[in-house]
Amino acid sequence: MPQPESPAAPEVPGAAPAASAPTAEPLAGGLRQRHLTMLGLGGVIGAGLFVGSGEGIAMAGPGITVSYLIAGVLAMLVMRMLGEMSAAMPASGAFSVHAERALGRWAGFSVGWLYWFMLVVVLAVEATGAAQIAHGWLPGVPQWGWVLLFMLFFTGTNLAAVKNFGEFEFWFATLKVTAIVVFLVLCVLAIFGVLPDTDPVGLSNLTGQGGFLPRGWSGVVSGVLAVVFAFGGLEVVTIAAAESDDPARSVARAVRSAVWRILLFYVGSMLVIVALLPWTRIVPGHSPYVAVLDTIGVPGAAQIMNVVVFVALLSALNANLYGSSRMVFSLAERGEAPRALLRTSRGGVPRPAVLASVAFGFVSVLLNLEWPDTVFGYLLKAVGAVLLFVWALIAVSQLRLRRRLEAEAPEKLVLKVWAFPALTWATLAVMAAVLVLMLLDDAARPQVLWSAGATALILVVAGVREVLSRRTARG
Template sequence: MTHLRERHVTMIALGGVIGAGLFVGTGAGIALAGPAVLLSFTLAGALALLVMRMLGEMAADHPSGGAFSVHAEKAIGPWAGFTVGWVYWSAVGVVLAVEATGAAKIASGWLPAVPQWAWVLLFMSVLTAVNLADVRHFGEFEFWFAGLKVAAIVLFLALGVAAIVGVLPGVASPGLANLRDFLPNGWGGVVAGFMVTVFAFGGLEVVTIAAADAEDPARAIRKAVRTAMTRLLVFYLGSLAVVVTLLPWNDSQVGASPYVAVLNRIGVPAAGQVMNVVIFVALLSAVNATLYGAARMLGSLADRGEAPGALRTRSNGVPRNAVLASTAFGFFSVLLNYLWPDTVFLVLLNAVGSALLIVWAFVAVSQIRLRRATPDPAVPMWGFPYLSWVALAAIAAVVLLMLFDDQARGQILSTGVFVGAFAVVGLVRARALSRSRS
């Protein structure tokens, strides 16, 4: 069996969070908070950093393709492992289709003669083949995908800083004029921005799933956790600082696509197409990583008897049947794209709900409980138990904020029903197994 190398795991950690949400979705946060979106992202990034550290602690001591599902089972009980495993797999199955659809919409703009559904079929077929092959093939694909995204952000930061300090030819520096009205919507805007931007950090959990395929899981996860999130915070906050410094926060172009607006401002030719290429790469990377994480989670559920036995991981370490099963909704989205090419993206995106928050909550509870059994972990959580409880309280606060928000309430309630259904099945199943053994 071959393994992922340290450089693969580190770049998966970086690339897993740098997705279309950063390049496009940040516009919503800026619209809500103005320049104070920097505070919103700082809060969201701090929460994500704590969650990643908790994941890292558990993954280093208990490496598994089932990651947080296995940890929840150990810490809370079989029903919890069953619930979070199936919630995660179901949610990322939808995410997979959303990401493939997003990439197909961009490709259709370049080659309109090719229908959107054909692009989805092509992307899903190629990346399914990558995930069916040796795990190192996945690692290499994701390494270069992530490398391109990181390079794009570094270049954006360099150009943006040069424009701000006034050394970019032909571009007048605005100085700090656009930051004077830092809190245009007050602290309520910061809170609203936090509620939106926290979801931009979805995908960080893939690195702890990948750690199980590393040559030295503890060493790989230690390095990835130590370096990846701090770099990501620099990339996110640095690039956002460039956006709100160079352009007025309420500029209509910033709300639509902040990175394209900046590139247009500093005179980059064909800025929209440049960002389309970057977003396209980010989406394909996300499809690749999402499929990998989904397949490993499903294979782990099967290995523990919580999914059909035919989906178990095989001797080479690649759960091939689980890969094929995990692509099912992605390929089904080919039909959806054929029938409703203009609406499927938004419908699927809303259907994902807020499963990320549920996964993070299980992570926090699992880490708090498992730490009692592992008092000297290889990658210890900072400030335990205080920061673990802070993270759990912050997750609960996001859920409450969404319940009191008219636009987000439907999403969080539908996610609650979704999770509750799996929890009921998990509890009934656990009790039935307990009775059969007694």
């Protein structure tokens, strides 16, 4: 028997009226606390860290640790806000539902469709990246064949039962977290000269080659711009919490356990990397993790990291397919997407929503394979800064809903953002500063402009729908 969906979030006094949604069959409730905890820990540990961090080190030198600390604190504050709202008002649409209740239908529609668009485009990147690695191992299978295999496999697992998604993500995340912990332990031993054939390195690599901030604070800022988007993916935890047995308690525990551990993994990794290797030896586009493992004498370091990155890409593909299907299902629940997407299986899986998400994923994969530098390049630019827009709407929603909950239902605030509202305003200010800095950066500017264009298009559609809806209501 399918378990009932998590209880609907309470109506928040003063909130904009939600769209009248058709009755939907309930989603399954098959996710357990261990699934959410590992999803919170492993959700942001991906190729952006294992490979993309090399670009940040090249920009900031040892100061990349400060860049990751700033970006990580920003991501964790957003996660805390999202956790606060999701624990008080669990919903399969998470921040889309919160934005609708806080700001109106236009906000829920806009942030929901923007996030869905971002996930299905990034899904193509992950499928292609994993296929490139697999093709290197078995060149007899063409790259497109691997893409097809991965997409079909994860479509099947997501169509079967939500617990399949939870189990795959649990083991994917466990492998990634284990890899990071082993890496940190080996590096610390190497730093102190405990490993065979290693001598203590001291602080020479942190203070040599131009000092701790060889490119000054401008390098640290450039590093933040390069690494902040690596923290995307945490949001899926709050979406998944709605399908757990105790949504409010589950999301609160997952957020609390993830915050400091993720900062440790990211900042700790960067610190040991720049301590063991001169930052000038890090090559952008190549994994600094491989370079460090080679330096301390770990045999087959490149292949080991290839396996870890491969798992990270498949994990992200799985999570993005899950997150996009639940987001579009939630939009359909509120009348913001076609009603057909509301159908669920006997096990409570929204199969039409899964198929709709993976269908666009297949299209974007084809665009990526055929026109990686033209059509697909524009799609990537269009979602490049969307994460910051989503985070900003999360913060604004939290500002409004927190005050309403404090006045009307304080007992539901089981997880709170510290120093409210000052810390929320500070987070918004930092996000605005990041966007301004991206506009001033020649490499990042196209992402902001294209993402702003995509956002404006969605907002126009939301505005037109709002006007038409009001005219219809007036008769």
